[in-house]
Amino acid sequence: MTRAQMKMLAVTAGLFGLVVVGDQRRGKLEREPVGVGRVVQESRGLIVADESKIEWTDASFNPWEGCEKVSPGCKFCYAEARDHRFTGGKHWGGKDSVRRVISTQLGNSPHRWQREQAAKNALADKLGQPRPRRPRVFCASLADVWEDRADLVERRAKLFETIRACPDLDWLVLTKRPENITRLWPKNVPPPGARDWPHLWLGCTGEDQEWLNKRLVHLLMVPAVIHFVSLEPLLGPIDLREAFAIGAAERLTVLRPREHTLDWAIIGGESGYPNQVRPFVTTWAESLIEQCRMLLIKPFVKQLGAFACVPIERWRDPSRFETRMQPDARRERTPPGLIRMFTKHPKGGDMNEWPPELRVREFPSGGFPT
Numbered sequence: 370m371t372r373a374q375m376k377m378l379a380v381t382a383g384l385f386g387l388v389v390v391g392d393q394r395r396g397k398l399e400r401e402p403v404g405v406g407r408v409v410q411e412s413r414g415l416i417v418a419d420e421s422k423i424e425w426t427d428a429s430f431n432p433w434e435g436c437e438k439v440s441p442g443c444k445f446c447y448a449e450a451r452d453h454r455f456t457g458g459k460h461w462g463g464k465d466s467v468r469r470v471i472s473t474q475l476g477n478s479p480h481r482w483q484r485e486q487a488a489k490n491a492l493a494d495k496l497g498q499p500r501p502r503r504p505r506v507f508c509a510s511l512a513d514v515w516e517d518r519a520d521l522v523e524r525r526a527k528l529f530e531t532i533r534a535c536p537d538l539d540w541l542v543l544t545k546r547p548e549n550i551t552r553l554w555p556k557n558v559p560p561p562g563a564r565d566w567p568h569l570w571l572g573c574t575g576e577d578q579e580w581l582n583k584r585l586v587h588l589l590m591v592p593a594v595i596h597f598v599s600l601e602p603l604l605g606p607i608d609l610r611e612a613f614a615i616g617a618a619e620r621l622t623v624l625r626p627r628e629h630t631l632d633w634a635i636i637g638g639e640s641g642y643p644n645q646v647r648p649f650v651t652t653w654a655e656s657l658i659e660q661c662r663m664l665l666i667k668p669f670v671k672q673l674g675a676f677a678c679v680p681i682e683r684w685r686d687p688s689r690f691e692t693r694m695q696p697d698a699r700r701e702r703t704p705p706g707l708i709r710m711f712t713k714h715p716k717g718g719d720m721n722e723w724p725p726e727l728r729v730r731e732f733p734s735g736g737f738p739t
């Protein structure tokens with residue numbers, strides 16, 4: 370049975386509530402070696418980084434900066450706060466706001482990363498050694514590539530020319546507007562699909578069941594070598610099968626069903642303002658990891674956030690936690706039946722402080738041999 374057939378079987382089994390036992394890799398993980406070098410520009414205007422602090426990518430690339438809020442997940446948008454702090458706060462909002470374009474020099478960064486990676490590949494080939502891991506480039510962390518604005522049409526076209534010209538990088542394009550992808554796909558490049566875009570991963574955010582249901586159906590209708598969801602900030606429990614079921618029959622009729630499946634789920638709690646962020650219950654993440662096992666999706670727990678909570682009955686077994694578990698002055702914000710966790714890491718990003726069952730960070734294999 371091929372991998373595509375196994376995946377379709379797993380999805381179908383999952384839809385009908387059957388259990389498919391997956392591999393259970395857990396425990397403390399190190400970050401994989403990064404394929405690109407140092408920070409290019411770290412200043413008030415940082416918008417391109419060779420080495421991202423985001424755990425699931427190696428580098429970030431922002432062809433422009435600015436956006437408009439669309440859903441509850443945007444409430445504490447990091448990029449908006451950063452814009453207010455460093456670049457005048459005029460890049461967020463509707464038609465009266467502007468989008469900040471990066472300089473040509475910074476725009477050339479992916480081409481430099483591509484040259485570096487191609488040189489490493491050529492050397493490995495020459496020595497008869499395996500090629501180094503492909504670097505992952507997150508695009509965009511300070512904007513939404515699929516925002517529907519006339520002034521972004523040309524910029525998006527240039528971005529996709531750049532993606533085409535950098536085939537040795539895996540490009541991860543994440544959006545809260547997947548319903549726009551097909552309509553706004555640039556006309557100067559081939560249509561979406563693994564054949565022409567084996568290095569382009571398409572993703573959407575789903576902060577709760579309602580928004581995942583709305584978005585996943587649009588994302589999965591666009592063919593791609595890898596589809597992923599960012600369930601961060603996770604604001605409630607999610608049943609992946611419910612979101613999968615929407616549009617599933619239509620997807621089964623397409624020519625290459627493998628290009629319409631979900632491959633990867635990033636899970637994380639909200640961070641930012643400690644007194645305002647919304648709670649993240651660890652059992653939501655536990656459930657998602659189990660669902661990923663059933664559906665042959667790779668789970669990646671990024672962080673517990675600044676307001677992680679566990680059910681009160683779990684607290685009675687403190688050996689499960691490295692972190693401090695007790696009420697504090699802000700106890701009134703903790704939902705009933707839960708105990709708040711206090712991690713040393715401000716975003717709950719150190720997996721050594723997590724319950725063992727959440728220490729899961731896996732990646733899909735992508736469109737190339739690894």
Ligand code: SF4
Pocket residue numbers: 435436437438439440442443446447448449510511512513545
């Ligand atoms: S879509 Fe993303 S970048 Fe845009 S406002 Fe929402 S969180 Fe911020």
